[in-house]
Amino acid sequence: MATPAEVAERRATVRQLAQGGASNRQIAAQLGISKDTVARDIAHWNAPPATPAERRARHLARADEAVRQASAAAQAVAAARPAYTLANDETARRWCAELRAAADQLAAAAAAFADYYPAATS
Structure with a gap:
C-alpha cells in the first residue's frame, strides 16, 4: 500500500501528464x-475540497472501523487462548509484552473517550 506521500507524488505526476495531453491509458502504462x-x-x-462535515464523517468512519477491528482482535486473542498454548519462553515473553502494550494503548484510548464523553460512559 502506498504512503500518503507516495500517493500525493503519483497524483502530481498524473496531473502533469494529463495536462500535457497524455491519455489515461498512456499515463497508466508510463x-x-x-x-x-x-x-x-x-x-x-x-x-472540490472536502467540507468540514465530510472530513468529520470520514474520520468517524475510520474511528468506527478501528474500534471494530480492535474488538475483533481482542475476541480472536481470547478465543485462541494463548496463555494455554504451549510456547517457548521467548515466544511467551513476546506475546505477553505485545498484549500488555496493546492493552495499555486501548486503556489509554478508553480513558480519553471516557473523559470526553462522561455521560455516555458512566
Whole structure:
C-alpha cells in the first residue's frame, strides 16, 4: 500500500501528464498503474475540497472501523487462548509484552473517550 506521500507524488505526476495531453491509458502504462487508478487520481484532482462535515464523517468512519477491528482482535486473542498454548519462553515473553502494550494503548484510548464523553460512559 502506498504512503500518503507516495500517493500525493503519483497524483502530481498524473496531473502533469494529463495536462500535457497524455491519455489515461498512456499515463497508466508510463507509471505502471491501472487506468482506473489514473481516473481516480484525475477525479481527485478535479474534486472540490472536502467540507468540514465530510472530513468529520470520514474520520468517524475510520474511528468506527478501528474500534471494530480492535474488538475483533481482542475476541480472536481470547478465543485462541494463548496463555494455554504451549510456547517457548521467548515466544511467551513476546506475546505477553505485545498484549500488555496493546492493552495499555486501548486503556489509554478508553480513558480519553471516557473523559470526553462522561455521560455516555458512566
